[in-house]
Amino acid sequence: MRILLAEDDPLIGEGLRAGLRQLGFHVDWVRDGEAAERELRAHPYAAAVLDLGLPLKDGMDVLIEVRRAGSAVPVLVLTARDAVPDRIRGLNIGADDYVIKPVDLHELAARLRALIRRAHGQPQERLRIRDVVLDPAARTVQLEGESVALSAREFDLLHVLMLHADQVLSREQLEQHLYSWGREVESNAIEVHIHNLRRKLGAALIHTVRGVGYILPRDSKK
Amino acid sequence: MNNGPPTSLQGRLVTLVLAVVVTVWLATAAMTWFDARHELDELLDSHLAQAAALLVVQQTHEMHEIDRDGEGIDAPSLHRYAPKVAFQVFHEGRLALRSANAPAVALVERDKGFKTGFATVQIAGLTWRVFATHGGERDVQVYVGEQASSRASILWAVLHSTLWPMALALPLLALAVWWAVYQGVKPMRRLGRALAERPAQALHPVRVEGITSEMVPMVNALNGLFERIGTLLESERRFTADAAHELRTPIAAIRVQAQVALGETDDALRRDALRRTLDGCDRATRLVEQLLTLSRLEANATPTLAEVDLRTLVQQVVAELAPRAIGKNQSLEFEATEPCSLPGNEALLVALARNLVDNALRYSPPFARVRVSVLQHAGRVELLVEDSGPGLAETDSRRLGERFFRVPGSGESGSGLGWSIVRRIAAVHQLEIEVNRSAALGGLAVHVSGQGGRQTG
Numbered sequence: 151m152r153i154l155l156a157e158d159d160p161l162i163g164e165g166l167r168a169g170l171r172q173l174g175f176h177v178d179w180v181r182d183g184e185a186a187e188r189e190l191r192a193h194p195y196a197a198a199v200l201d202l203g204l205p206l207k208d209g210m211d212v213l214i215e216v217r218r219a220g221s222a223v224p225v226l227v228l229t230a231r232d233a234v235p236d237r238i239r240g241l242n243i244g245a246d247d248y249v250i251k252p253v254d255l256h257e258l259a260a261r262l263r264a265l266i267r268r269a270h271g272q273p274q275e276r277l278r279i280r281d282v283v284l285d286p287a288a289r290t291v292q293l294e295g296e297s298v299a300l301s302a303r304e305f306d307l308l309h310v311l312m313l314h315a316d317q318v319l320s321r322e323q324l325e326q327h328l329y330s331w332g333r334e335v336e337s338n339a340i341e342v343h344i345h346n347l348r349r350k351l352g353a354a355l356i357h358t359v360r361g362v363g364y365i366l367p368r369d370s371k372k
Numbered sequence: 373m374n375n376g377p378p379t380s381l382q383g384r385l386v387t388l389v390l391a392v393v394v395t396v397w398l399a400t401a402a403m404t405w406f407d408a409r410h411e412l413d414e415l416l417d418s419h420l421a422q423a424a425a426l427l428v429v430q431q432t433h434e435m436h437e438i439d440r441d442g443e444g445i446d447a448p449s450l451h452r453y454a455p456k457v458a459f460q461v462f463h464e465g466r467l468a469l470r471s472a473n474a475p476a477v478a479l480v481e482r483d484k485g486f487k488t489g490f491a492t493v494q495i496a497g498l499t500w501r502v503f504a505t506h507g508g509e510r511d512v513q514v515y516v517g518e519q520a521s522s523r524a525s526i527l528w529a530v531l532h533s534t535l536w537p538m539a540l541a542l543p544l545l546a547l548a549v550w551w552a553v554y555q556g557v558k559p560m561r562r563l564g565r566a567l568a569e570r571p572a573q574a575l576h577p578v579r580v581e582g583i584t585s586e587m588v589p590m591v592n593a594l595n596g597l598f599e600r601i602g603t604l605l606e607s608e609r610r611f612t613a614d615a616a617h618e619l620r621t622p623i624a625a626i627r628v629q630a631q632v633a634l635g636e637t638d639d640a641l642r643r644d645a646l647r648r649t650l651d652g653c654d655r656a657t658r659l660v661e662q663l664l665t666l667s668r669l670e671a672n673a674t675p676t677l678a679e680v681d682l683r684t685l686v687q688q689v690v691a692e693l694a695p696r697a698i699g700k701n702q703s704l705e706f707e708a709t710e711p712c713s714l715p716g717n718e719a720l721l722v723a724l725a726r727n728l729v730d731n732a733l734r735y736s737p738p739f740a741r742v743r744v745s746v747l748q749h750a751g752r753v754e755l756l757v758e759d760s761g762p763g764l765a766e767t768d769s770r771r772l773g774e775r776f777f778r779v780p781g782s783g784e785s786g787s788g789l790g791w792s793i794v795r796r797i798a799a800v801h802q803l804e805i806e807v808n809r810s811a812a813l814g815g816l817a818v819h820v821s822g823q824g825g826r827q828t829g
Contacts, residue, residue: 159621161652165628168645172635203617230620233613252624255631 151196151266151286151309152176152327156186156212157228158204162251166199169255174289174302175262176330183207190216194326195223196266196313199258202229202240210243217244224265228253263287270313277312279368282351284312291351298350303328307343311356311366320363381560385553390546397538401531408530412523417490420457420503424516427459428507456522458500462513479515480504492520559583563591575602618659618788626652662789665723669796675717677801679825682753683708683746685718689725690744693733701738704729708746712753713825716801724797727790728757728818736761741813754821758810769807794820 153170157163158181167177178193180186183204190198190212202209213225227245229236237248246265249258263286267275277284283292289305291298300308310327311319319327321340329335344356344364357365458474460467467476475495479502480487488505499520507514563580570578577595580587626649633645690706697704725744732742736759745756764772772791798805803822810817 159625161625161648161655162621162628164648165625165632165645168632168641169628169635172632230617230624231613232616251620252627255628255635 151262151306152178152193152330153262154186154189154193154195154198155179156181156183156198156204156209157201158182159201162201166255166258170259170262173255173259174286174306175259176306176328178330181205183209183212187212187215190221190223191219194323196327197224197226197262197269199226199228199262200245202227202231202236210240213240213245214243222269224262224269226258226261226265228258260287266313272313277309279312279315279366280355282308282312282355284309293351300350301343301346303339304343304346304350307340308347308351311364315366315368318359318363318365323363381557382550382553385557386546386550389549389553390542393545393549394542397542401535401538404534405527405531409523409527412526412530416518416523417501417503420490420501420516420518421505423457423459424503424505424514427461427514427516428505428512456519458517458519460515460517461507462515463507464511468512474517479517493517559587563587575599575605614788615663619656619663622652622656622659626656659789662793666789666793666796669720669793669800675720675800677715677717679713680716680718680721682712682714682716682721682755684711685721686725686744686746686755689722689729693726693729696730696733697742700733702733702736703739703741704733705741705743706745707743710748712746712748714753714801714822715825720797720800724794724820725755725757727794728755728820731790732757732759732761732816732818735759736815740815743813748824751824752821753824754819756817756819758813758817759815760810760813761815763809763814763816764807772807 151174153175155163155166155170155177157166157179160181163179163181167179170177178189178195180189181204184206186198186200186204186209187207189195200209200213204212209227209229213227216223216225224246225244226247226249227240228249228251229240230251232250240248246268247261249261263275267273267277267286275285275287277286281294284305285291286309289302291300291305291308306328307324310324324340325335328340344358348356355366357367359365456473458471458479459469460471460474460479461469462478467478470476477495479495479500480491480493489503491502491504493500493502500517501520501523502515502517504513504515506512559580559582563578563583566578566580575598577598578591580591583591629645629649629652633642633649636642636645687706687708690704694704729742729744732744736742741760743756743758745754745758747754747756772795795805797803798820801822803820806819806821808817808819809815
């Protein structure tokens with residue numbers, strides 16, 4: 151999952167980026183409010199972690215602007231300010247979660263996963279489509295009850311397709327979902343990963359819509 | 373201060389007013405008494421003298437014809453005081469004539485020699501006022517006397533008519549005074565009620581209808597106090613929120629970095645995360661130290677001041693921070709020509725200098741120059757810290773010294789307390805701080821100046 155981290159403190163930003171990467175997120179890190187707003191408008195992030203006391207533009211203002219622009223991206227406000235009025239205000243202007251520093255890395259990851267899941271109308275932690283079950287927390291995939299070994303990138307691609315089940319996603323969209331900045335993406339990388347997923351999970355799972363992209367239908371009647 | 377139950381203002385006023393009124397009345401009565409007695413004495417004495425004169429004139433013509441042996445003549449009683457007036461006429465040592473109510477003995481003892489004029493005598497338990505005079509002939513003595521009790525009763529009657537209405541009016545007056553005072557202190561009562569009805573936490577100004585001019589300073593002082601307390605509470609609330617924020621940030625960093633180290637499989641990356649964990653610890657330590665310095669400064673407003681040599685002190689600070697500058701490839705210079713003494717607290721001045729030099733190093737890029745000078749001119753001592761860093765925007769330099777204010781976008785992890793400490797220490801030492809752009813180095817210049825000590829200048 152590609153998320154945006156907006157945090158001005160170098161030590162915390164560094165740590166969160168490294169820690170969330172260990173837990174399977176692709177993290178883009180910005181250090182000020184204006185960059186946060188620009189990136190949130192430009193890319194389809196699965197979620198954002200927003201510090202409130204950002205230079206150039208306050209986190210609250212970033213959130214207001216992003217929501218005004220119609221973005222529904224799940225936003226987790228991460229702040230050291232715990233005064234109740236601050237929290238209420240944060241939630242009122244459209245934050246999806248409000249976490250006080252210091253936060254446990256695993257808790258933060260779990261909350262982010264929950265936010266992403268809820269944003270896709272998914273009540274359970276595990277995603278199930280037909281015989282395929284994906285566990286985002288454990289990062290495991292089962293086919294008919296049997297574990298299937300996937301690479302990190304294959305897992306992420308499957309995760310995105312399952313979250314957006316019944317939607318056609320273009321190659322560019324998938325790349326945006328999967329790669330944080332500064333990563334060189336080979337032009338056929340997505341095709342290679344799709345090929346591998348079909349090989350491991352069955353050819354019927356993912357359909358190609360020629361000239362448009364890929365789709366993972368919820369039901370197999372086709 | 374009286375520790376008993378508070379006395380009522382109403383009661384005090386009523387008591388005081390009535391006491392004053394009664395005192396004035398009593399004084400008036402006493403004056404009336406003395407005045408009336410004096411006037412009465414003069415009036416009645418003149419009547420005695422006049423009566424005596426009449427007797428003398430009469431005796432001169434009639435003495436020989438009516439020389440009956442001490443026989444009383446009942447003078448007609450023409451007035452209710454008349455029975456108390458008596459006369460005696462002595463001729464050749466014998467009582468020739470007397471009024472019926474006159475005593476048989478001479479009104480004035482004659483063996484002591486005869487004296488004309490007034491006298492007050494005691495005869496048979498009665499006090500008499502007597503006027504004695506010679507008759508037309510040498511051997512005739514005329515005494516006219518009046519019982520003193522009659523005078524007293526006249527006096528009493530006069531006083532009675534004056535005092536009686538006063539005594540009657542007193543309870544009425546007390547009531548009237550009570551009512552007037554009650555009306556008068558009404559605004560006070562209203563204020564008291566308004567204060568009693570306020571919630572204990574309320575800090576809004578007191579507003580009472582129709583307060584008197586005497587109460588205005590009281591209400592103003594009270595409202596001023598409420599305002600100050602409100603500001604103080606607000607700043608304390610902000611401080612607590614800010615302190616919580618600042619304390620949580622390094623802890624959050626430590627926690628995250630430690631978890632990253634725990635979850636990292638790559639050895640080099642794990643060492644990296646552990647090193648950052650230690651950075652976070654250093655930052656937390658520094659923050660706690662700064663907070664403690666600040667709170668000690670605020671708790672102890674007047675530290676002991678002694679003569680301190682600023683040059684030696686700043687030199688030590690520069691020496692202490694030199695390794696930091698070298699680590700960042702910055703050049704740190706110190707300039708001072710002569711010892712500069714000023715009254716101060718050494719530990720505090722060290723903290724001030726360290727914060728300023730530390731800031732200059734921290735917020736200047738690598739390869740920057742930082743120059744620290746101690747100067748003196750015209751009896752004033754100045755510490756000047758200049759750098760070749762980016763300097764400060766006007767708006768930011770005005771906010772320096774606000775607790776936890778950090779220049780935005782500086783990318784440095786200061787505590788935001790350094791300037792609060794610097795300003796506080798400067799205030800304690802009555803030093804002036806000026807922040808501007810360094811003419812020599814182009815970055816920030818901080819001038820701290822104050823009156824030099826004894827040895828200076």
